[in-house]
Amino acid sequence: MSLPKSTLLLLVFLIPFSLFSQKGKMAAADKKYEQYAYIDAIEIYENVAKKGYKSAALFEKLGNAYYFNSEFDKAALWYTELFNLNEEIEQEYYYRYAQSLKSIGNYTKANEMMEAFSQKSSNDQRARLYAADRGYLEKIQENSGRFNIKNAGLNSEQSDYGGAFFGDELVFTTARDTGGPFVRKMKWSNQAFSNLYASKAKVDGSMAAPEKFTNILNSKFNEASAIFTKDQKTMYFTRNNFTDGKKGRSKDKRTLLKLYRATFDEIEWVDVEELDFNSDEFSCAHPALSTNDRELYFASDMPGGFGQSDIYKIKVYTDGTFGKPVNLGPTINTEGKETFPFISDDNELYFASDGHPGLGGLDVFVAKIKEDGTLEEVKNLGQPLNSKDDDFAFLIDSKSRNGFFSSNRPGGVGSDDIYRFTETRKISCEQVIEGYVVDEETGDFLGNSQVVLLDAQFNIVKEMYASELGFYSFHVDCDRKYYIRASKLKHETKELAIDVPKAYGKTSVNIPLDKRLKTYAKGDDVGPKLGIRMIYFDLDRANIRPDAALELEKVLVLLQKNPNLKIDIRSHTDSRQTRKYNQKLSDKRAKATMGWLVKRGISPGRLTAKGYGESQPVNKCVDGIDCTEAEHQQNRRSQFIVTAM
Incomplete structure (x- = not known):
């Protein structure tokens, strides 16, 4: 039986009307997306997708909206739909898809995407890092198993992250309800704006109930990521562009992030000032200080960088003024995100990145800062500290090897949670060369002998005096060659070559010295x-x-x-x-x-x-x-x- 002509005409009109309707919804969603209102945009986009509408633009933006909110498992679903269209796709989506696939444990497919990304983007630092280290998962495994971690016990159902030591307190960022009748939320993530809270460490190692760190600094927008000078009299922190009660905007109407400084007057934080290298047109956030407080590190998307956000440093002069921001360069920064720097007392730079080879999302990495200011090889901290999700905001007490980091991994209380850890061994392979300086003839211990450690080029690395029993000990790097030289009054100086193995442990070397019984006559060589x-x-x-x-x-x-x-x-x-x-x-x-x-x-x-x-x-x-x-x-x-x- 054939359909009536009137019904056919109705269907002809309904089909374009349906398409027009979906395109109208897409336009509304696109407006939300362009305003960074990702939660609202997602709701509309997903409704359109459920109606069977398919397009590269739809799947790109759905994937991005979840990706930018660190919901990588959901981003993976929509990026899969994007790639299933078999259309020409921008190279950046290969990288985002790879990162998202890692979050669901599909490393095989993720590496396939990275291979394609490397071929399409050979000049991209992320591609070069992957191509130079295709065995990155094995290296991460070597670095794993070094942390005992647990929930810090101070988290809320909202986002809690970051931290800085302030005496016996941990000062951190939280989006928890402040107790007012209304909670203002960000359109980006549907999270409340954040404030600084503090929690004291108890004798048993647990954390006390968090309280507001200060009321003076809190504005109606975000305050986050505080850091303190060694004398605890100066604080640097992140805030939305909000100075003297006025909200600043960029040319495209966005309120970005800036760095601020405050001074402690023994009662409260006062003299809040915006740092002079900020701009309305880019963000500066997440400050960190060098071991001597003379350099300020921070993350920024200022022009001239490598990627979405880079890590910079700037000199802090004794009069409180600043030098010029210096990008840390391609050893650290990539076309992705590098953020949340922290400098340990061992002069190590810890930072979070989604551009260096990792397990998914942001991983925490470390690079040793050498005496000349250059940086050694970047290393992934490994599992369980790093996961398939975002892991960031690492800080550690170098003496106790205890610290905190933040993560949005499953099993937490809120969207981001703070975890505490104890590092059981350092990431750099270390050996101990130890032994006794003894008399070669009698075997007696030669107490207080001078013992010098030299590297393979005969440069002095360390020196010490042996104990009263002649014992000496040096901590050294694995898989290197060293020389040990020992000397003692009335004994001959002696040195030995030592090849340190490539494994944690101890290398025992006793150094026997001859008595200086030799006599010299004129003309002797x-x-x-x-x-x-x-x-x-x-x-x-x-x-x-x-x-x-x-x-x-x-x-x-x-x-x-x-x-x-x-x-x-x-x-x-x-x-x-x-x-x-x-x-x-x-x-x-x-x-x-x-x-x-x-x-x-x-x-x-x-x-x-x-x-x-x-x-x-x-x-x-x-x-x-x-x-x-x-x-x-x-x-x-x-x-x-x-x-x-």
């Missing part, structure tokens, strides 16, 4: 009696090599402990080059050796230095005779001849 290997020089050079410096230490100790001893330094070359050239070179080498000893406190009056060129070879290698490099090097040497006692 002290080198053989001191067990000195030849002082070798590189071809055509007169500089003191590191291995030569190690041998010269023995001569230095001998001269220090025998103040009447005088020595003639004699330098020799091989037969290559002309006799005139070699004579000049050997003089330079002798004087370089003498200069090394003088620089270390030996009087020039106790030393003479002379070069002998190629005139006194120790082997057959004279002009016209072919010799190996090793044979020639035997002639490039120094002697130490006693001239007076």
Whole structure:
């Protein structure tokens, strides 16, 4: 039976009317989306999707709305719909889809997306990091199992995160109800605006009931992420752009985040001021301080950065003014989010990132800050501290190895919760070199011996005096070569090479020292009696090599402990080059050796230095005779001849 013509006409009109209706709803949702009202936008988008409407724009924005609110499992559902359309997709969605897939444990598919992302975005730092470390999951596993964690016991049903030590209190950020008749909420996440609360640590390690940290600083918008100077008289914190009761807006009508400073007058926090490097056009948030309080670290999306938010540092001068923000560079920052910096007393930078290879969402990473200000390799802290969800706002007491971090992982009380932890071992593999300095003949302990630790280039790393029983101990890095040098009055100095294994543990090394019973007569070469290997020089050079410096230490100790001893330094070359050239070179080498000893406190009056060129070879290698490099090097040497006692 065929349908009446009137019914057919009605269907023809209903189909475009239905499409028009869905497009109208999309336009309304898009407006909410563009205003960052993601919760409202999601509700409309999902209603449209349930009606069977499909488009790349719909699935992109649905995925993004959940992604930006860190609901990665739901983001994964809509990004899957997006990719199922088999349309051309912007490269950023490959990365977001990979991150979202990790949140549901699908690392195989996530890595497939990362491979595609790397091919499409080869210049992206996130792609380069992945391509350089495809075995990142194995490395994360190596770093795992180092934390005992539990809920901090101070969380609410709202968002609780961040933290800073303030005496025996933890000052943190919370969106919990403040007790007023109305709770103002952010359209972005449907969460209440946040304030600063504090909780004291009890004797048993638990946390007391949280209370407002201060009423003075609270505005009707967000206050968050406080940090305090060592004297606890200055606080830096994050707040929405709100100064002197006026809300600031960017050109696109957004109220962004800024950094503020307040001073403690022994009663309350006063003199609240906005930091002068803020702007209405970008956000600055989540401050941290260097170990000496002279540098302020923070996260920002200011122009000229690498990604969505980068970590910067800025000098804080003694008069309270600031230098210029310095981006920490590609070692730390990526095209993703780097945020929530924290500097430990061990001078380590901890930060959260979704751009470095991780387990999903934000992971916590660490990089050691070297003495010159540069940063060592970035390392993922591993499970269980990091998870498939957002993990961030890490802080640690370097002495107790106790601390706090925040996460939106399942099983918490609210959307973000604060967790406490104890770190059971450091992330950097450490070994302990330990042992006893003993008398080689009797085996007796040589108490108070000087023991020096040197690296593979013979640079002094640490030095100490052994205990009364001759015991010494050094904490060192795994999988490296070191030298241990021990000296004791009336004993000969001795050094040993040690190859530290690539594993946690201890390496026991006893150092036996010979008694200094040797006597010296005029004309003696002290080198053989001191067990000195030849002082070798590189071809055509007169500089003191590191291995030569190690041998010269023995001569230095001998001269220090025998103040009447005088020595003639004699330098020799091989037969290559002309006799005139070699004579000049050997003089330079002798004087370089003498200069090394003088620089270390030996009087020039106790030393003479002379070069002998190629005139006194120790082997057959004279002009016209072919010799190996090793044979020639035997002639490039120094002697130490006693001239007076």
